[in-house]
Amino acid sequence: MTFQALVIDKDDAGYRAEVRPLANDDLPEGDVTVGVQYSTINYKDGLAITGKAPVVRKFPLVAGIDFSGVVQHSTNDRWHPGDRVVLNGWGVGETHGGGLAQLARVKGEWLVALPDGLSARQAMAIGTAGYTAMLCVLALEKHGVAPGDGDVLVTGANGGVGSVAIALLAGLGYRVVASTGRLGEGEYLQRLGAAEVIDRAELSAPGKPLAKERWAGVVDSVGSHTLANACASTRYRGVVAACGLAQGMDFPATVAPFILRGITLCGIDSVMAPVAVRQEAWTRLARDLDLARLDAMTREIGLREAVDAGREILEGKVRGRLVVDVSR
Known part of the structure; x- marks a missing residue:
């Protein structure tokens, strides 16, 4: 029996990613085999x-840090054939065969x-990006940021983390300010729940150690100067959740805001988060995320389109979330 998978390889011929058939014997070690749906x-x-x-x-390795599907075989007491499951992180798609495959x-x-109430497709419309956004929202809540405390900034607003964070926060009653480099997408961001849209240029250049207090909370997926400026303009005892590095890994800030x-x-680490934290995040996503807003930010592609999509997401050409139907 063979199945289709997006395989990444690196050898004397160079680095490449391609969809090709694999056999069951190509699967890595593990005690649960899942028929991947999305x-x-x-x-x-x-x-x-x-x-x-x-x-x-x-190398070679099957790509994909996420998947959702149905258990086919298990020697683990927790799981049985027919169970619906989701996976994010744990090194899958990095050191362990990943989810951009049919098995x-x-x-x-x-x-x-x-969770009940979420389909396998909706789970991947959320994906690691949306699960990370929920971890950020949980961090704001646990550090005391309430909807009435003031504006919450979401950077990288057109991306997956940003789009889901806006939808979640708006649904919970927060006033959300979306920062984006694509101001033409302002109407889309407002449909997700953003009350205001600002140009990322306001935050992306070197700034002052302290700026005017603006944000009760921040969800940042950008890093570098954007994160430094977000911290510098966060209100007294405000909270910043940092989960990404789209602008850069550096953090050119001072201790002044702290x-x-x-x-x-x-x-915010989504890869190695404890199971209890993951379960809380997914339970809250099923409860708090407006599925109509999720659908509005989601586009579906087939497995064979995933290589091109990987390039496009780095070029900033992808809005919201991409779901991959691995059956086509």
Whole structure:
């Protein structure tokens, strides 16, 4: 029996990504085999597919840091054939065969039960990007940022994390300000729930150690000067959730916002988050995310379109979320 997979390889011929058939014997070690129904393309998948960053550390490897599907075989007591599951992170698509394939084999402790009310397709419309956005929202809540406290800034607003963060925050009653380099997409962002849209240029250049207080909270997927300026303009005892590095990995900031305004900078890791945290995030996504808004930000492609999509997401040409139907 063979199945289709997007395989990344690197050898004397160079770095390449292609969809090709694999056999069951090609599956990695694991105690649960899942029939994958949907996967997705995140920013990290784009880096892996193009080789723009050393995401993949084992060759050849099936790409894809996410998948949703149905358990086919299990020797793990937690899972049984027919169970609906979702996976994000754990090194899948980096050091362990990933989800851009029709079949996956993983460790059972990496899986989360797909909550009632979410389909496999909707789970991948959310994907790691949306799951990360929920982790950011949980961090703001747990550090005391309430809807009435003031504006919440979302950077990288047109991307997957940003789009889902806007929809979640707006649905929970926060006033959201969306920062984007594509102001022509303002109507789309407002439909997701943004009350205001600003040009990313306001935040992306070197700034002052302290700026005018503007934000009660921030969800940042950009990093570099954008994150530094977001911190500098966060209100007294405000909270910044940092989860990405689209602008850069550097953080050219000072301690001024932390020691003069008492702000909190929360690092958000989606890859190795404990199972309990993952379950909380997915439970909240099923409860709090407006599925109509999710559908409005989602486009579906086939597995054979995923290589081109990986390039496009790095070029800033992808709006919202991409779902990959691995059956076509």
